[in-house]
Amino acid sequence: VRSGDSVSGKIGQFQPRNIPPDAWDRIEAAVRGAVEMAAPQTSNRAVAWLNAVTQVANWADTVGQSLAPENLFHPETIDRFVREGVGHLSLGTQTNYRSQLRRVGKAVIGSTLYPPTGIVPRPDPRLPYTQAEVGALVSWASGQPTEHTRRNAMALVSLGLGTGLASQEITRLTGDDVVADQ
Numbered sequence: 001v002r003s004g005d006s007v008s009g010k011i012g013q014f015q016p017r018n019i020p021p022d023a024w025d026r027i028e029a030a031v032r033g034a035v036e037m038a039a040p041q042t043s044n045r046a047v048a049w050l051n052a053v054t055q056v057a058n059w060a061d062t063v064g065q066s067l068a069p070e071n072l073f074h075p076e077t078i079d080r081f082v083r084e085g086v087g088h089l090s091l092g093t094q095t096n097y098r099s100q101l102r103r104v105g106k107a108v109i110g111s112t113l114y115p116p117t118g119i120v121p122r123p124d125p126r127l128p129y130t131q132a133e134v135g136a137l138v139s140w141a142s143g144q145p146t147e148h149t150r151r152n153a154m155a156l157v158s159l160g161l162g163t164g165l166a167s168q169e170i171t172r173l174t175g176d177d178v179v180a181d182q
Contacts, residue, residue: 056077
């Protein structure tokens with residue numbers, strides 16, 4: 001294996017296309033540092049992450065966002081980048097950017113802001129939810145990709161946990177069935 005073919009070699013030798021040299025000078029340390037921290041297992045993954053992180057970092061630099069990892073890889077920043085920075089690309093490409101950046105973000109800033117992508121079935125659904133399970137559900141709802149789906153997911157969590165409705169009851173609800181009681 002040539003040194004340039006290794007993961008560290010790919011990270012060290014990476015040169016982005018279509019990024020002006022002065023912009024690369026401003027974002028290079030943040031890009032390389034984030035991908036190194038994310039510790040990709042293959043050189044192909046390293047290149048994919050380098051490309052995605054370069055794009056979000058360049059976008060952040062252009063719009064005046066901080067390049068600090070806790071900002072750059074915050075789910076809201078990633079979602080804004082996908083809308084504003086690559087919103088003109090196909091939905092599949094946008095989804096790929098979001099997925100790659102969330103993987104790096106989870107590795108760099110921790111999994112707290114990155115809930116599991118699916119809900120794990122409970123062994124006995126009749127038992128009350130633990131605090132950890134409630135936290136996971138709220139985190140899952142908060143981690144949805146758009147404001148619309150976050151709001152809908154939180155409504156489902158609220159109806160299930162907050163009011164104790166079963167899924168069959170929730171699916172039959174209409175807007176007139178729900179009343180805010182202070």
